[in-house]
Amino acid sequence: MTERNGEPVDESQRVLTVENLTVQYGGVPAVDGISFTVDAGELVGIIGPNGAGKSSTLLALVNAVRSTSSRLELLGLSIAGKAPERVARHGLALVPEGHHIFGELSVADNLKLGRVARRSMAGLDEDTEWILSLFPILREFHSRSAGLLSGGQQQQLAIARALISSPRLLVLDEPSLGLSPTAVDTVFSAIAAVRARGMAVLLVEQRAQQAVAAADRTHVLSEGRITMTLSPPDASNSELLTKAYLGS
Amino acid sequence: MIPLLQSLVDAVSAGAIYALAALGIGLVFGIMRLANLAHGEIITGSAYTLIFLWQFSWPLALVASAVVGIGIALVMNFAVFHWLRAQSPATLLIASFGLSILFQRLYDAAFGTNVRTAPVGNGLSQSIEMGGIRINLLSVITIVLGVVLLMSVHLFLTRTSLGLQVKAASADSRMARILGIRSGLVIAVTFAISGLLAAAVAFALTTQSGAVGPTFGVQVTLFGLVGAVLGGLSKLSGSVVGGFAVGVVLSLFTSWLPPWANDFRTALVYVFVIIALVFTPNGLLAGRSKKDRT
Amino acid sequence: MIDRKTQTKSQSRRLLAPSWAVDLWTLAVPLGAVYLFTVVGSSLSGSARVDLGYALVNLIVVVGLWVFVGNSGVLSFGHIAFVAVGGWTMSLLTLDPTIKNNVLPALFPSVQDASASPVVALILGALVGGVLAFFSGLVLMKLNGLEAGIATFALLQVVVQVLTYWDKVGPKSGQSMVGIPTSFDLPAVMTIAMVVIVVAWLYGHSTSARLLRASRDDMSAAPASGINVFRHRVIAFAVSGALAGVGGALWAQTNRVVQASQFNLDFTFLTIAMLVIGGMLSLWGAVVGTMVISTLNHFLGILEGGLDLGEVTVSIPSGSRLIVLGLSLILILILRPGGITNGREAVWPFQRKLDFLSQAHTSAVTPPTAVSTGANRAR
Secondary structure, eight states, rough: GGGGGGSSTTOOOOOEEEEEEEEOOOEEEEEEEEEEEETTOOOOEEEEEETHHHHHHHHTTTTTOOOSSSEEEEEEEEEOOHHHHHHHHHTTEEEOOOEEEEEESBHHHHHGGGGGOOOOOOOOHHHHHHHHHSHHHHHHHHBBBGGSHHHHHHHHHHHHHHHHHHOOOOEESTTTTTHHHHHHHHHHHHHHHHHHHHHHHEEEOOHHHHHHSSSSSEEEEEEEEEEEEEGGGGGHHHHHHHHHHHHO | HHHHHHHHHHHHHHHHHHHHHHHHHHHHHHHOOOOOHHHHHHHHHHHHHHHHTTTOOOOHHHHHHHHHHHHHEEEEEHHHHHGGSSSSSSHHHHHHHHHHHHHHHHHHHHSSSEEEOOOGGGSSEEEEEEEEEEHHHHHHHHHHHHHHHHHHHHHHHHHHHHHHHHHHHHHHHHHHTTOOOHHHHHHHHHHHHHHHHHHHHHHHHHHHOOOEEETHHHHHHHHHHHHHHOOOOOSHHHHHHHHHHHHHHHHHHHHHHHHHHHHHHHHHHHHHHHHHHHHHHOOTOOSSOOOOOO | OOOOHHHHHGGGGSSSSOHHHHHHHHHHHHHHHHHHHHHHHTTOOOHHHHHHHHHHHHHHHOOOOHHHHHHHHHOSSHHHHHHHHHHHHHHHHHSSSSHHHOOOTTOOOOHHHHHOOOHHHHHHHHHHHHHHHHHHHHTTOOOOHHHHHHHHHHHHHHHHHHHHHOOTTTTOOTOOBOOOOOOOHHHHHOOOOHHHHHHHHHHHHSHHHHHHHHHHHHHHHHHHHHHHHOHHHHHHHHHHHHHHHHHHHHHHHHOOOOOOGGGSSHHHHHHHHHHHHHHHHHHHHHHHHHHHHHHHHHHHHHHHHEEEEEEEEEEEOOTTHHHHHHHHHHHHHHHHTTTTTOOOOOTTTSSSOOOOSSSOSSSTTTOOOOOSOOOOOOO
């Protein structure tokens, strides 16, 4: 989708820069000075035990929680302290944990809402077609009330909605949570397809092995700090994974 | 027969007025959990505009009262409620209470405690023949106005992008912002619509009484709020139905209550309100998603 | 969400005094403040003494309001109903029989003949208020938030309507009870106010109140821990109603004229504003709020009458008092939503932070910058 703007995709284009990010809840740091980057076309994963600060990190990116950082940039523009809606319009699409679709609206209306953060309506129809091909079930339920969808279908809707905004960076918080294996496959295929188009993707996942195997690199977050960074070959190293998953 | 039909038409007309008031309140509550007690003062402001300008030019008066209604609503939003966005609904309610009293006193200081009068919509206070029955033209016009406005709001919310954003922000304001919806804009638009609805209520009421005082909008707002809560604040349709029901009941009471009970008419209504609240705390039309109302 | 105050509480161990002393401090300060307030106020002028009388009565009502609202976190717009019945009781029992016969000819014979000494009338006023509150509490206390606000407001309307129109218990509609004797002078009213504060303070330390406060701060956890929220709310409502009844009785004998229409939205607003401006969650807040607003009102009253500053006479339009009050309330809510006291009791001066009766999880805590209604998950 980044090709559509008429500019060729520069694979080394830095999309997200996070330096020294700290999130505190009442004096207790949930995220303690972490740093990482995401480039266009990259899939960067974050795994770790519960309570490690993964969700807080993602929420901090859109400023849904207060945070401090020495650098927080999206495509070179500082997004630190900016209102969530501005960060979204800059091109960061966050799909928070737990679907959060609007149950009283139809699937179609939910998707329409994705357009709000879209920078240009050019190519909207093609994009919509492509997104619906990634998640065919949404085409089938187009005019149904979104609240009637199953959990897995709602998750697909949430991701599709985020993609409609043609983001530079797609951020997913545990998209496979509570999903059936088929749905998980659909989601991961979609992520691969999206990435092939040159979008940057940041993924927080419970399924450590799948994340490590798919991502260019995966950071392990434990007690608010990045303790190690894994690459795809490590996916078959179950000992390493267990250590990472349970925390050091 | 005739008095019954007449009273039914009056009841529906009163229902329309209270439905509009309840919708104005319900819209703002949906978008920011604010039960705006000062909604009545928007109505009063529009009414004063009508009273003062009617003699010069009635089209001007109508337009001006709508502008004033929208204007006061926006002023309330940007001067007060905007700064309290992050507070609890209880705080918002108290703030609106303060704003309500403040505006009442300002009106009192500016225009005096006594009512101001003007023959607003005089030509409409007459009976007409419809289907062989004589009914009040004003009642009919009020009903039509109510229906038109309700439908317009409905169309706005369902067919326009901005309306969709309003619905989304009302359902889940955090997610709406994450999607890029500008909450400040959406809130302002909602207030503007509520101001327009308030102006409509002002028109209907002023035409009935022809007199406006500082507390003009208080009763309709109180009962509009009651209706909205009774109908269930989680869905706008609930507010409308609740407001309509309250208006109908009030009107029927006025028409049909025996003389000995008339003194206690208001008390009776409030007793019913208490009973209704206690037995249907989720509202008469409890929506699927029960919103946190506290 | 971990509260910053809980953290610093462990630092506040260096109290330099036993905890009972620190605790009593939270009672001594309000009492002392009321005493000072009365002494200073009564020495200013005759009009100050008049305003002071009303201020002390309002104080009793606002403290009563705190007992319920501050501890339960539920808004009540109906407390003036209990003030009204308290005032009614006082009037009916202490009015001179001749006046009673003239102004209130249609009363029930038992009410017509009833009379009592002022002290008894006062106690009965408290009882009537408390009983009314208890029974209406049984009906209303299941409700939360906005519904509770509306329901209590409806209660007020019902009571006021009944008092207005039912001439068997009061004057005919539109008429007032006049000539109510003033049986308690300023020092007596002050003493009663101080007793009310002590009662409220004692209630605040009771188990019931503590459990109620626990439910206030976390609506979902309390029932799960076995706290019967309903019961404790009814208790709070009843105590609160009784105190409001005392306030009403004293209001009647201070104002000397009583009419149902006086117990209206403006009176409701005045008491709520005083409580909120002082700090809704604490007893000290109720006291501070009343004193501050009453003082402000007194001086605004002087300005309304015209104040001579040498060659210039400064005056403001009458009715400015409520305008200023409304503005003050809005400003406080924007700038310092916890009120002047920020919901705290009187602070023991010899250490940093102290917080006995009010662990505030409310809007007193500064909210996070950007988005408010998000789930605050510690991940």
